[in-house]
Amino acid sequence: MDIELSIVIPTYNEEENVELCYQEIKAALKSLGSNYEMIFVDDGSTDLTFKKLSDLSKNDEKLKVVKLRKNFGQSAALRAGLDYATGKTVITMDADLQNDPRDIPKFLEKLKKEDLDVVCGWRFDRKDPLSKKLFSKFANRLRKRFTGETIHDSGCTLRAYVKESTEDLELYGELHRYIPAMLSWKGYRIGEIKTNHRERKYGKTKYNWKRIIKGFLDLLVVTFWQKYSMRPIHIFGSMGIILILFGGIVSIYLVILRLLYETGIDRPLFTVSVMSLVIGIQFFTIGILADILIKIYYGQNGRKNYLVERIIG
Numbered sequence: 001m002d003i004e005l006s007i008v009i010p011t012y013n014e015e016e017n018v019e020l021c022y023q024e025i026k027a028a029l030k031s032l033g034s035n036y037e038m039i040f041v042d043d044g045s046t047d048l049t050f051k052k053l054s055d056l057s058k059n060d061e062k063l064k065v066v067k068l069r070k071n072f073g074q075s076a077a078l079r080a081g082l083d084y085a086t087g088k089t090v091i092t093m094d095a096d097l098q099n100d101p102r103d104i105p106k107f108l109e110k111l112k113k114e115d116l117d118v119v120c121g122w123r124f125d126r127k128d129p130l131s132k133k134l135f136s137k138f139a140n141r142l143r144k145r146f147t148g149e150t151i152h153d154s155g156c157t158l159r160a161y162v163k164e165s166t167e168d169l170e171l172y173g174e175l176h177r178y179i180p181a182m183l184s185w186k187g188y189r190i191g192e193i194k195t196n197h198r199e200r201k202y203g204k205t206k207y208n209w210k211r212i213i214k215g216f217l218d219l220l221v222v223t224f225w226q227k228y229s230m231r232p233i234h235i236f237g238s239m240g241i242i243l244i245l246f247g248g249i250v251s252i253y254l255v256i257l258r259l260l261y262e263t264g265i266d267r268p269l270f271t272v273s274v275m276s277l278v279i280g281i282q283f284f285t286i287g288i289l290a291d292i293l294i295k296i297y298y299g300q301n302g303r304k305n306y307l308v309e310r311i312i313g
């Protein structure tokens, strides 16, 4: 029988949470009666997470565990889970019980009823420390400004997807935060729904200042990528052309002056113009190189940014 629904859960050092999370999801899906699979991606945990999951999977063929070789990060773990998901619809969520699996049916209903490709959660009443909430507010504002995509809460990982929409989505670093933006750029229909949020009772958050900085850099990359990915020559190239024109015209002018009137040449100006000519040519070539790189990049198949050690179930 075809699998209708896949639940994908990136998991890193959540030994106190995984069993409860598994039970809660199972209970929430009971009423749906659909044929589902649960995929926990163990993102290189160093605690008992993998053992607990593999014990649980012995008694439940619906539970699959994809064990990664090391900690590749939340985005890569999510990518791994999506790659192994076989359902027509995919739910993603965290393993730390902050998302409420009882909300899953609401997500599925909205996805179907409104004929959307993605339904994102909005934690309107977030149960996180104030500092984190404030920072998120700022980050969400920045994201809306940069990407032009306007859902409220791009940090909420509880989402429902039509499987197809996740298929060629590049995910590494902190890019999971920009999935809605990347999908809306591709023309997928995105909706959002208010969702319950709970405090983290067990285990520690893996969120830290390094990830905040990475998140910001990834926002720049993703926006740059969207605007110039197909034609990086447009940004490097146009800077190059301006410099080449400026450098070329000024140096020719100075040389002509010197030849015609045998005046002394304005050395500083001549140096600047020759330099901008040379730098301009370099910028232009970088643009072309970037263009070639992108062709090679897209030419490759099956690039993966994670390594799987074992699969159970």
Ligand code: UDP
Residues within 6 Å of the ligand: 009, 010, 011, 012, 013, 014, 043, 071, 072, 073, 074, 077, 093, 094, 095, 096, 098, 204, 205, 206, 207
């Ligand atoms: N996670 C992961 N790999 C990592 C860090 C986190 O798979 O390198 C998982 C983590 O186990 C949890 C989810 O990603 O299921 C969200 O992490 P966390 O709760 O620490 O983030 P927060 O909710 O505090 O933003």
Ligand code: MG
Residues within 6 Å of the ligand: 094, 096, 098, 200, 205
């Ligand atoms: Mg959390």
